[in-house]
Amino acid sequence: MSGKKAQFMLVATILITISLFIIYTYIRSADTSSIIFFEPTSKEQFVNLHTSIADRNAWLSNYWWNLNWQNRSTISISGTIVNPVQVNPQITAGYDCLSQVRVVDSANNVIPASVTNATAPCDVVFNAAAGIYNIYWNNPSAIVPSALGAGTPAGTLIRKEGAPTQLFCPRITDMYKKAGVDINCSVQNIFGNNQVNYSIKFQSLDISFDGFLS
Amino acid sequence: MVIRNKKGYFYFIEIIFIVLLMTSFILFFPRAETSDLRLTEQKNLELTGVTTLKNLDDSGILSKNIDPYVFTNSNFTTLSTYTRQSLPSTAGAKLQYALSTGCYSESGVVENCGLNMTGNFNAVLSEYTFSKRPEPVTIKLFLWRLL
Numbered sequence: 054m055s056g057k058k059a060q061f062m063l064v065a066t067i068l069i070t071i072s073l074f075i076i077y078t079y080i081r082s083a084d085t086s087s088i089i090f091f092e093p094t095s096k097e098q099f100v101n102l103h104t105s106i107a108d109r110n111a112w113l114s115n116y117w118w119n120l121n122w123q124n125r126s127t128i129s130i131s132g133t134i135v136n137p138v139q140v141n142p143q144i145t146a147g148y149d150c151l152s153q154v155r156v157v158d159s160a161n162n163v164i165p166a167s168v169t170n171a172t173a174p175c176d177v178v179f180n181a182a183a184g185i186y187n188i189y190w191n192n193p194s195a196i197v198p199s200a201l202g203a204g205t206p207a208g209t210l211i212r213k214e215g216a217p218t219q220l221f222c223p224r225i226t227d228m229y230k231k232a233g234v235d236i237n238c239s240v241q242n243i244f245g246n247n248q249v250n251y252s253i254k255f256q257s258l259d260i261s262f263d264g265f266l267s
Numbered sequence: 268m269v270i271r272n273k274k275g276y277f278y279f280i281e282i283i284f285i286v287l288l289m290t291s292f293i294l295f296f297p298r299a300e301t302s303d304l305r306l307t308e309q310k311n312l313e314l315t316g317v318t319t320l321k322n323l324d325d326s327g328i329l330s331k332n333i334d335p336y337v338f339t340n341s342n343f344t345t346l347s348t349y350t351r352q353s354l355p356s357t358a359g360a361k362l363q364y365a366l367s368t369g370c371y372s373e374s375g376v377v378e379n380c381g382l383n384m385t386g387n388f389n390a391v392l393s394e395y396t397f398s399k400r401p402e403p404v405t406i407k408l409f410l411w412r413l414l
Contacts, residue, residue: 069285076292097317101396108324109398116401212336217401223367224403228394 095234095257102225102255106266109221110248118157119246120216122189127211129185136180139169140208142188150175151198155189167202178204185211218249233257241265308412309391312358316393316408319353324397335400338366343375350408359390359413365405382409 113120126142144150149172156166156179164186166179177188186208222238229236237254244250248267255262323329328349334340347362354360361382362373370380382390390411397404 072289073292097314098394101317101394104321105396105398105403109403112399214336214401220402221398224365224405225396227367228365228396228405232394 095260099260113247117247118161120243121192123191123216125187125189126213128208130181130208131183135205137178137204138181138207139176139178139204141176144173144190146173148173153192153195157187159185167200178202312410313391316410320395329397347373359411361409363407
């Protein structure tokens with residue numbers, strides 16, 4: 054009788070041990086997966102960063118003729134046109150007009166142009182049709198000079214703006230730092246006239262990247 | 268005889284402890300599963316938000332409706348409509364735009380950055396960078412389950 058009891062107890066103990074082990078491992082796995090979901094993952098954030106850089110470079114190729122020129126003025130020409138027209142792009146005083154001014158039409162073609170003064174303030178003279186023209190200026194490495202000339206005053210200044218090269222990194226840095234990512238972003242270099250290569254250091258709990266993205 | 272009675276008493280106590288232990292474990296099962304499922308749902312909701320914003324960008328809706336030069340001139344009504352129509356009806360949503368000048372509400376009004384959490388304790392945040400304008404915009408989409 055006592056032998057049967059001992060046998061029963063042994064079997065019961067083994068079954069209970071197995072059951073407890075299964076229960077323990079089940080709860081641990083459920084618990085671990087819950088913890089994994091609590092941990093912020095940065096995969097989407099890194100994909101978003103990479104996509105936004107690629108999208109921006111694609112957009113820049115149409116938006117800005119050449120990023121080596123740091124400023125541009127957009128001029129609208131309409132009405133009766135007497136060529137050559139003379140427009141005032143309101144270039145900031147002191148800039149070199151003779152070497153650093155370029156006129157580009159809406160299809161990003163460079164139009165031959167001359168200027169009225171060697172340094173700003175200066176007007177720009179070129180043959181135009183009705184439409185939008187961008188006048189780029191401020192590229193210290195530009196050396197091909199324009200001629201001096203004069204034309205018929207025309208055109209309306211729509212806007213003046215700086216190259217968008219430096220506007221990307223501050224926004225990205227602000228966004229990801231708030232999300233808990235340790236990030237450093239800077240412009241590494243410009244290639245192909247209007248494409249930007251960014252130096253990125255991205256450090257989160259699950260992603261570590263230190264390199265260049267374009 | 269006395270020894271046998273003591274053994275029986277200990278067996279009885281052991282069985283009661285085991286039953287109590289098993290009951291407590293079994294009662295814990297649904298809690299772990301529910302918690303796990305809820306978190307999975309939130310993760311899915313976050314991915315839905317990012318995918319929605321990416322699709323709106325890829326289809327050109329963001330480019331058409333976000334003003335490239337003056338952000339407050341953007342068509343906020345259209346942006347809101349497209350975003351909400353792209354989301355499941357079981358999800359509550361709030362849009363917010365972040366620029367260097369601050370955060371803007373779904374209707375283009377300056378507001379505090381982030382979500383007022385009252386009533387939205389399970390909200391998740393999907394963020395997307397719209398970079399096809401001189402200054403990029405961070406689009407924040409807060410999502411939560413309505414049911």
